[in-house]
Amino acid sequence: MTVKIFVPRDAAALALGAEKVAKAITQEIAARGLDAKVVRNGSRGMFWLEPLVEVETEKGRIAYGPVKAGDVSGLFDSGLLQGGAHELSIGPTEEIPFLREQTRLTFARCGITDPLSIEDYRRYRGFAGLEKAIATTPADIVRQVTDSGLRGRGGAGFPTGIKWKTVMDAAASQKYIVCNADEGDSATFADRMIMEGDPFVLIEGMAIAGIATGATKGYIYTRSEYPHAIATMTEAIEIARAAGILGLSVMGSAHAFDLEVRSGAGAYVCGEETSLLNSLEGKRGIVRAKPPLPALKGFLGRPTVVNNVISLASVPVIMDRGAEYYKNFGMGRSRGTIPIQIAGNVKHGGLYEVAFGLTLGEIVDRIGGGTATGRPVKAVQVGGPLGAYFPRALFDTPFDYEAFAAKDGLIGHAGITVFDDTADMLKQARFAMEFCAIESCGKCTPCRIGSTRGVETADKIKQGIEPEKNKALLADLCNTMKFGSLCALGGFTPYPVMSAMTHFPEDFSPAPMVEAAE
Ligand SMILES: Cc1cc2nc3c(=O)[nH]c(=O)nc-3n(C[C@H](O)[C@H](O)[C@H](O)COP(=O)(O)O)c2cc1C
Numbered sequence: 001m002t003v004k005i006f007v008p009r010d011a012a013a014l015a016l017g018a019e020k021v022a023k024a025i026t027q028e029i030a031a032r033g034l035d036a037k038v039v040r041n042g043s044r045g046m047f048w049l050e051p052l053v054e055v056e057t058e059k060g061r062i063a064y065g066p067v068k069a070g071d072v073s074g075l076f077d078s079g080l081l082q083g084g085a086h087e088l089s090i091g092p093t094e095e096i097p098f099l100r101e102q103t104r105l106t107f108a109r110c111g112i113t114d115p116l117s118i119e120d121y122r123r124y125r126g127f128a129g130l131e132k133a134i135a136t137t138p139a140d141i142v143r144q145v146t147d148s149g150l151r152g153r154g155g156a157g158f159p160t161g162i163k164w165k166t167v168m169d170a171a172a173s174q175k176y177i178v179c180n181a182d183e184g185d186s187a188t189f190a191d192r193m194i195m196e197g198d199p200f201v202l203i204e205g206m207a208i209a210g211i212a213t214g215a216t217k218g219y220i221y222t223r224s225e226y227p228h229a230i231a232t233m234t235e236a237i238e239i240a241r242a243a244g245i246l247g248l249s250v251m252g253s254a255h256a257f258d259l260e261v262r263s264g265a266g267a268y269v270c271g272e273e274t275s276l277l278n279s280l281e282g283k284r285g286i287v288r289a290k291p292p293l294p295a296l297k298g299f300l301g302r303p304t305v306v307n308n309v310i311s312l313a314s315v316p317v318i319m320d321r322g323a324e325y326y327k328n329f330g331m332g333r334s335r336g337t338i339p340i341q342i343a344g345n346v347k348h349g350g351l352y353e354v355a356f357g358l359t360l361g362e363i364v365d366r367i368g369g370g371t372a373t374g375r376p377v378k379a380v381q382v383g384g385p386l387g388a389y390f391p392r393a394l395f396d397t398p399f400d401y402e403a404f405a406a407k408d409g410l411i412g413h414a415g416i417t418v419f420d421d422t423a424d425m426l427k428q429a430r431f432a433m434e435f436c437a438i439e440s441c442g443k444c445t446p447c448r449i450g451s452t453r454g455v456e457t458a459d460k461i462k463q464g465i466e467p468e469k470n471k472a473l474l475a476d477l478c479n480t481m482k483f484g485s486l487c488a489l490g491g492f493t494p495y496p497v498m499s500a501m502t503h504f505p506e507d508f509s510p511a512p513m514v515e516a517a518e
């Protein structure tokens with residue numbers, strides 16, 4: 001039987017040399033006349049081991065990593081096809097603690113299947129959720145999604161079922177499903193991993209959303225900085241169309257649904273749903289005032305579901321296994337699982353899907369393994385550039401929307417960035433203001449002007465100019481931005497700034513300037 005050797009096609013693995021590794025393996029197979037083939041899978045999400053090469057053996061998949069092209073010949077000499085011992089051998093993939101301890105519902109197939117093999121997808125329960133959705137009523141689908149407790153994974157945590165019900169109940173001749181795949185948050189890559197590693201799950205989730213709400217057309221809005229995701233998604237859509245999953249009759253049903261990928265130029269604010277809709281319509285990516293809600297007047301003024309990739313990709317498992325199954329994971333009002341993305345100065349960076357409820361400390365210290373530099377962790381920013389910085393004193397906070405909000409933080413898209421004790425939190429606060437100034441759409445004054453004043457004020461604190469007065473001014477600016485901004489870009493920039501000031505006051509009191517020696 002032909003032995004399968006897996007080499008990821010995920011952008012993170014490619015950035016670390018996976019293409020060269022795949023080529024070297026293909027050449028080695030040919031040169032040695034072996035009965036083996038290379039399968040390009042998605043990433044398992046253990047980036048410190050990429051490129052992670054796996055071989056399918058009688059004992060299951062055996063992993064090696066990180067593999068360089070120069071290691072390939074030696075791996076074959078050591079009996080790679082039989083899972084032979086080698087210094088890069090990690091043993092059975094499923095036994096790697098980082099992977100073994102996860103609960104992979106949304107990412108169940110990612111890294112296991114060939115992302116563009118529809119047969120592989122079906123083999124791992126693919127389209128089982130869609131089949132069930134077709135067999136039931138739109139109202140029942142919406143009820144199941146509501147009962148599952150699924151909340152939007154894009155940042156705001158709004159209940160997905162309630163959004164779908166608004167669109168379902170809206171009377172219109174045309175409705176839309178828009179997938180927000182802009183993924184602008186720092187330290188986040190879950191959307192990209194799904195699009196590159198299991199694109200059919202997103203197609204399935206969007207088709208279910210279409211059937212539930214009466215929308216016949218969907219768009220996946222992503223950024224031009226995601227070329228691999230765009231290519232994989234586009235190809236997967238063509239394959240799904242040819243297989244009768246998309247088109248005038250979804251899986252032979254009376255429902256029509258089709259999809260298109262659109263890419264923006266990569267502006268952070270274009271991830272905000274109304275700005276995204278403007279961009280999708282070919283206009284400048286500027287935020288629209290709400291109401292009207294996109295659910296009632298969205299893309300081209302029609303009722304539109306705007307959901308994040310992970311929200312939509314979580315729907316197939318909910319429909320397949322049932323709302324109760326999904327709801328049983330998690331804590332409080334945060335139900336199901338969350339793909340946590342661990343990045344920054346951390347030993348084990350990657351994607352970790354788990355039920356809500358792990359503490360931040362467990363994620364950073366145990367799962368992430370502490371900093372890559374080996375120095376003490378000073379701060380962790382959770383939730384992208386608009387998220388708060390948490391000090392070690394708050395590491396007992398469980399990963400839960402309400403628990404983070406109670407500590408003036410947010411989960412956002414579940415990206416966490418780790419900093420060691422060399423981080424300068426005043427610099428980070430300035431960076432937050434600068435980021436807002438650069439990315440502001442310019443529609444409202446507190447954000448457009450406030451962020452620029454924020455940068456200037458942080459600079460004055462740094463220079464030791466009237467520090468107490470300027471700290472009070474910075475806090476005042478934050479207050480104005482928080483309560484006076486139209487959208488969360490201006491409204492949430494105060495979170496990183498204020499958390500840095502509150503938890504790391506020592507960084508905001510630079511040593512007084514030394515008088516020049518006489
Ligand atoms: C400045 C800004 C950027 C955002 N960027 C994203 C993004 O990249 N991806 C995303 O899904 N949501 C993003 N959001 C949230 C969206 O506005 C919206 O809440 C989300 O797409 C809704 O989908 P969900 O309910 O599935 O989370 C952003 C919001 C703001 C204010």
Ligand code: SF4
Nearest residue numbers: 441443444447487490
């Ligand atoms: S807060 Fe900033 S990004 Fe949002 S609408 Fe106002 S100016 Fe635009």
